[in-house]
Amino acid sequence: MLKLPNRLLTIAGCIEQGEAIADIGTDHGLLPIFLYQQGISSKIILSDNKEGPLEKARRNLFTYLPDENIDIRLGNGLIPLDYGEVNTVIIAGMGGRLIIDILEEDHQKTRSFGKYILQPRNAQDKLRMWLFRHGFTIVDEHLVRERHHICEIIIATTNSYTFQRQHVSKEQIKSKEAELAFEVSSLLLYKQDQLVKEFLERKILKEKHIIQEILVKGGGKDLKRIIESKNRLEKLQILFDQATDSAVQKQEDLNGD
Ligand SMILES: C[S@@+](CC[C@H](N)C(=O)[O-])C[C@H]1O[C@@H](n2cnc3c(N)ncnc32)[C@H](O)[C@@H]1O
Structure with missing residues (x-):
């Protein structure tokens, strides 16, 4: 049975039984493979924008799920996905600005997935600010140690019915106080x-x-x-x-x- 490092295990713990997931920037593919092996997700999509990482994912699929026909897709961000075809999108191990670019690409498609698990390596404040301004709700957060880093995991949901751009003035967003509020999650403190x-x-x-x-x-x-x-x-x-x-x-x- 596949053993995951703590960071990926914590992300796996954020997936509910039966959720269909897409792992964007999957690289080795270990997280979706684990979710499938454990019977948590019966539909998994492994996607990356480079052939090299997908080759790694294929090798791991051959090792851990040799008899399964798993969906692997090549492409940028959410482009390889159809609208609303999974419940949950995971984007982990990338810079916060890159995650924003991926979410920005097609707002309608971004909103068609109910839940996101995001693990930005940096610019976490920028990403929280983006989520806030675009009507996402951050429903939970986790901190997890990985070697000498403390990683931040953000779980955000979209609600397509109540979706609306938050009215926050540029001054508010720019103020130093707001910066700190987006940088240090009040949920983690609470x-x-x-x-x-x-x-x-x-x-x-x-x-x-x-x-x-x-x-x-x-x-x-x-x-x-x-x-x-x-x-x-x-x-x-x-x-x-x-x-x-x-x-x-x-x-x-x-x-x-
Ligand atoms: C550091 S790895 C993270 C792997 C895995 N998600 C994890 O957290 O362990 C980042 C992966 O994202 C992929 N990637 C970078 N930009 C991307 C994009 N715009 N769309 C899809 N994948 C991307 C890279 O090719 C790489 O495989």
């Missing part, structure tokens, strides 16, 4: 995800490093950037303290204190 403190701690260390760099390189001349960074640091620190308080409270509740 859920008290077990990696959320470390996730914030890493951002705090990075911000401190940025301030240090500006000071060393410019001798403190770049006042605007220092102030911006310090503001960000302060907000991150508040979120970290809140996450710490919640974790302490949770532990006390568990202990029955």
